[in-house]
Amino acid sequence: MLTLPAMFRVRQTFEAPRVADIPAEVQSQLAGLDLRRRIKPGESVAVTVGSRGVANIHIITKAIVDYLKSIDAQPFIVPAMGSHGGGTAEGQRQVIASYGVTEEFCGCPIRSSMETVVVCQTAEGFDVHFDRNAYEADHVLVANRIKPHTGFVGDLESGLMKMMLIGLGKHEGAKVYHRAIHDYSFGQIVRSVGARVLESCGIVGGLAVVENGYDQTAYVQAVAPEEFEAREKELLVLAKKLLARLPFDKIDLLIIDEIGKNISGTGMDTNVVGRKFHVHSAARSEFPKVKRIIIRGLTEATHGNATGIGLAEFCTRRAIEQTDVETTRINCLTAGHMSAAMLPIDFPTDRATIEAALPTLGMVEPENARIVWIHNTLELEEVACSAAYLEEARGRDDLQVLGEPLPLPFDAEGNLPEKGVAALESASGEPAAPA
DSSP states (O other), X not given: OOOOOOEEEEEEOOOOOOOSOHHHHHHHHHHXXXXXXXXXXXXXXXXXXXXXXXXXXXXXXXHHHHHHHHTTOEEEEEEOOSSOGGGSHHHHHHHHHTTTOOHHHHXXXXXXXXXXXXXXXOTTSOEEEEEXXXXXXXXEEEEEEOBOOSSOOSSOOBSHHHIIIIITTHHHHHHHHHHHHHHXXXXXXXXXHHHHHHHXXXXXXXXXXXEOTTSOEEEEEEEOGGGHHHHHHHHHHHHHHHOOOOSOSEEEEEEESOBOTTTOTTSSOHHHHTOSSSSSSOOTTOSOEEEEEEEOOBOGGGTTOOTTGGGOSEEEHHXXXXXXXXXXXXXXXXXXXXXXXXXXXXXXXXXXXXXXXXXXXXXXXXXXXXXXXXXOSSOOSEEEEEGGGHHHHHTOTTEEEOSOOBOOOOOTTSOOOTTGGGGOOOTTSSOOOOO
């Protein structure tokens, strides 16, 4: 049995602007668009809800619905996602329900369908697909989070423009656009399809959300259709600045409790773990540089979609058992990201998985390995780090060491607690005192 390094908890400090009253801010922002001028009483408005775990998405969506009702519109919700939810209407309804977005809570119908309308063709010569329910509405209001994409780099990444393609294009559109991206560029396809959608599909406005490093709603911005591209560029710069990071740039082994589509499009955010450009290593100019990744399990909200598991080298057997292989394959084939569905080497327990990974790190002795343990790539305020980082952590103003290094808290079967990093406590069961 290998000697494993002791671990200590550390708290990170991130820049944290935050919306204090989300419903009030949403309604104030939408009022600024003067939608009464664009939407006549009694007209229908499709409101998008995607598959990502956007903070407070149920509250944001209800606030949009309430505002539209206040101007005598008839809102309804459309699950706007490509192949997620197993690529079925009921599966996509279940995905948004798991976020609290239900007819009862939001006070309006949810119309979930995989059927699309081909509204036109792009200049490149391929069809533009659009959700039939949204297309048949009088208007469409696009809501989405602005953030760095997990696979593409540019001045437009993940946000309102992408939602008009992949989200409202549903499975059929997503298949076409992901194929086109291999022949053109992400930026070209986003702009090309987005322009056609804005011309042809009744887009009345957008609501862009930016989150801080604590997975909280930092900004809400209503955007007029003609300003989607320009405003999204500005908000992406802000989103990148606020993105939570791992505390160190060089990591031998990263242990992740859970991955899932509610966390990131690739299960774990590649911008956080340094796997945006290559499957099993960081690009030359990319940080952090992580040698090996272990995945312990999947989130409940991902409904078995293990997209991104292939970015890790190791995982526990329970992560494999939690995987819905068909759902995962559909998502990864649609996105043209086949490696994201490939399975890592698995072992029956956490301890066995860690002990298998450590000898693959190079010449570093296991007890000296630089290990970081996180719950997921959205929750990075408190993480656990091996003793090799202790001296550096104590010298940094942005880190607060929360206790002395302690042994990994394996149970009798060799598994770590379900509550993850928070379980790294003193032998008495009391949380470790600040160092």
